[in-house]
Amino acid sequence: MPLGQLPETLTGFAKPKLEKAFEEALYRSGLMAFSSRRFSGLGIALMFHEIQDDVEGELYTGCPQSQLARILAEVKKSGREIVTIEEGLQRLKDPANSKPFALLTFDDAYRDNLSNALPVLEDAAAPMTLFVPTGMITRQIDTWWLGLRDLLRVNQELHFPPMDRLFRCTDLLEKSAALRQITAWIGTDQSRAEQLGSFLSALGIDGPALVDRYAMDRETLQAFAAHPLVTIGAHTDTHRILSALDDETVLTEFVSNKAFLEELTGVEVSYLAYPYGTEGACGLREADMAARAGFKGAFTTRPGHLFPEHLSSPFLLPRIDVGYFPQRQSALASRLTGFQRARLTRWREPVATLT
Ligand SMILES: [Zn+2]
Known part of the structure; x- marks a missing residue:
């Protein structure tokens, strides 16, 4: 998900005006990087979802190809090399002799990652990891975020x-606001996600058809996985909020998804991204399960940079969402410099989520 997809991609909208102004002022003054230098780690892991042809038509749930290209250019300009997860974790072991790096990650296996992201990555010679839920490929998944977007796109109001609530959604701003509010309401409550799924089904939203339209199928994923810049990672079977599931189910979600992807691609799957990835959605229990399932590392969506300290607990690695649109230059700089985490922790905790 978008969360998966939605919640993370829409976080850029939610910031209060005063904080935005502060961020903008620091950026323009040139003090942003200086003010947060303790928060700038050797590595960063960036998160994307859809790389869309029509960001407005998709209610601002992804970013356009031009934005992806701009982000990669900014990353390189900041002195970071774009490397694989394997290489990045090696560099964390020897920070004194390693160059700063960035990891690119894409979640959920959208078709547009092949048509729109890959050409940009090829131009930049930039490797990426694609985190794939089994259900996106088999079409056995509740993608409520795609259904909700589809419903809001064509309706002028939604009860x-x-x-x-009765949401007015006559224009793009109202539609994206309704999407954001319903997504925020779900938060990390799996039962609410299921309520929304049932509501959408009752209205005739065809979930499997939407997954068919937006997500890679087996053949596409196999071809994508064979590309030299691509690594496949795990993202559970069903993309549910893991904190709502019992121990055995969580372990099965990991083991089964890993086996499915390894069988499909013929390559070992060593890294995992937790669906949603927030503190309410995953934590120490899920980290322990990820280790037991045989992964070498796992990513959350807790914001922050990568530091050598993370090697002592590589199953709750931070990751930064940069794949939303529209995106101010200062908002991107805030993420790339570490200012985002400095502000969120009031300059207290540079290293995210070791526990
Ligand atoms: Zn996801």
Whole structure:
């Protein structure tokens, strides 16, 4: 997901005006990097979802190809080399002799990663990891975020009884606001995600058809995985909020997804991204399960840079969402410099989520 996809991709909208102004002022003054230099790690892991042809038509749930190209250029300009996860973790073992690096990660296996992301990555000679839920490929998944987007796109208003709300959605801003509010309401509550899924089904939203339209199929994924710049990573079978599931189910989600992807691609799958990835969605229990499932490392969506300290606990690695649109230059700089985490922790905790 977008969370998966949605919640992370929309976080850029939610910041209060005062904080935005502060961020903008620091950026323009040239003090942003200086003010957060303790928060700038040897590595960063960047997160994307869809790389869309029509970002407005998709209600601002991804970013256009031009933005991806701009981000890669900014990353390189900042002095970071774009490397594989394997190489990045090696560099963390020997920081004194290693160049700063960036990891590129894409979640959920959208078709546009092949048509729109890969050409940009080829131009930049930039490797990437694609985190794939089994259900996206088999079409056995509840992609409520795609259904909700589809519904809001064509309706002028939406009555959503579980929230006791009537959303006006006559234009793009109202539609994206409704999407954001319903996504925020789900938060990390799996039962609410299921309520929304049932609501969408009852309205005739065809979930499997949407997955067919937006997500890679077996053949596409196999071809994508064979590309020299691509590594395949795990993202569970069903893309549910893991904190809501019992121990055995969580372990099965990891083991089964890993086996599925290894069988499909013929390559060992060593890294995992937790669906949603927030503190409410995954934590120490999931980290322990990821180690037991045989992964070498796992990514959250807790914001922050990568430091050598993360090697002592590589199953709750931070990751930064940069794949949303529109995106201010200062917002991107805030993520690339470490200012984002400095601000969120009030300049207290440079190293995210070791526990
Ligand atoms: Zn996801």
